[in-house]
Amino acid sequence: xxxxxxxxxxxxxxxxxxxxxxxxxxxxxxxxxxxxxxxxxxxxxxxxxxxxxxxxxxxxxxxxxxxxxxxxxxxxxxxxxxxxxxxxxxxxxxxxxxxxxxxxxxxxxxxxxxxxxxxxxxxxxxxxxxxxxxxxxxxxxxxxxxxxxxxxxxxxxxxxxxxxxxxxxxxxxxxxxxxxxxxxxxxxxxxxxxxxxxxxxxxxxxxxxxxxxxxxxxxxxxxxxxxxxxxxx
Numbered sequence: 001x002x003x004x005x006x007x008x009x010x011x012x013x014x015x016x017x018x019x020x021x022x023x024x025x026x027x028x029x030x031x032x033x034x035x036x037x038x039x040x041x042x043x044x045x046x047x048x049x050x051x052x053x054x055x056x057x058x059x060x061x062x063x064x065x066x067x068x069x070x071x072x073x074x075x076x077x078x079x080x081x082x083x084x085x086x087x088x089x090x091x092x093x094x095x096x097x098x099x100x101x102x103x104x105x106x107x108x109x110x111x112x113x114x115x116x117x118x119x120x121x122x123x124x125x126x127x128x129x130x131x132x133x134x135x136x137x138x139x140x141x142x143x144x145x146x147x148x149x150x151x152x153x154x155x156x157x158x159x160x161x162x163x164x165x166x167x168x169x170x171x172x173x174x175x176x177x178x179x180x181x182x183x184x185x186x187x188x189x190x191x192x193x194x195x196x197x198x199x200x201x202x203x204x205x206x207x208x209x210x211x212x213x214x215x216x217x218x219x220x221x222x223x224x225x226x227x228x229x230x231x232x233x
Contacts, residue, residue, distance in 0.1 A: 048165060055168040056159075057121045066113040073109060084108045128159050128172040171231075178227050181216040 051058065072079045088108040137149045160169070185208045193201055 052165050052168050052170070054121060055164060056124055056162050057117055062114065062117045065117045066110055069109045069113045069116075070106070073105070080109075080112050084112050087111050124159065125172045128156070128169070129174050131156050131159070132172065133174045175227060175231070178220075178224050181212055181220050185212055185216075 054062075069079065069084075073084070078084070084105070085108070088104050091104055091108065131152060134152050136146070137152065140146060140149060189201075189205060189208060192204060196204060
């Protein structure tokens with residue numbers, strides 16, 4: 001009973017003399033600590049979400065690309081092949097003491113480095129997605145691995161050598177193929193056949209045939225269109 005009273009942060013009792021208000025500092029302390037822990041977990045989830053979103057890139061790799069671009073500029077080597085100057089000309093005109101040519105050049109190099117960094121991440125993901133689309137290893141004997149499968153395994157190993165987090169490869173997974181309407185209906189009829197008698201099954205078969213001829217083609221087009229831009233159709 002005493003623990004229950006301590007768990008209540010605010011207590012008040014109405015008496016003939018007025019309202020007796022009590023404040024539990026220990027309960028408020030636990031509430032404060034629980035709020036701090038909750039925000040810490042949110043920040044950790046946000047940080048993990050950013051790291052998963054840019055995998056295999058990282059803030060450190062982004063900083064390395066920026067420093068390499070800035071260092072090459074100081075060494076009078078234009079590794080951007082003129083792109084930094086193009087970005088600088090496209091920047092909006094700024095006024096004030098911060099709109100110096102040096103600041104604009106630095107901002108242009110940061111934009112260029114970020115673009116190179118993001119392009120590298122995109123190419124990595126597309127390459128890994130292409131590699132993961134290979135299914136030839138499934139049909140080979142364990143002791144008779146082909147050279148193509150060995151090369152494929154080495155490439156996958158090299159591209160996934162960095163320690164990934166949970167869902168880091170989510171955007172690198174190949175998209176699931178959209179099954180055809182006849183194949184879907186055939187599997188559906190096979191699944192309901194043990195549950196229906198002959199009369200009910202023949203009726204279900206005629207309904208499936210009607211669905212395949214009238215409604216399914218239009219829905220299949222929508223499904224294919226959605227599969228082009230959605231990760232899970």
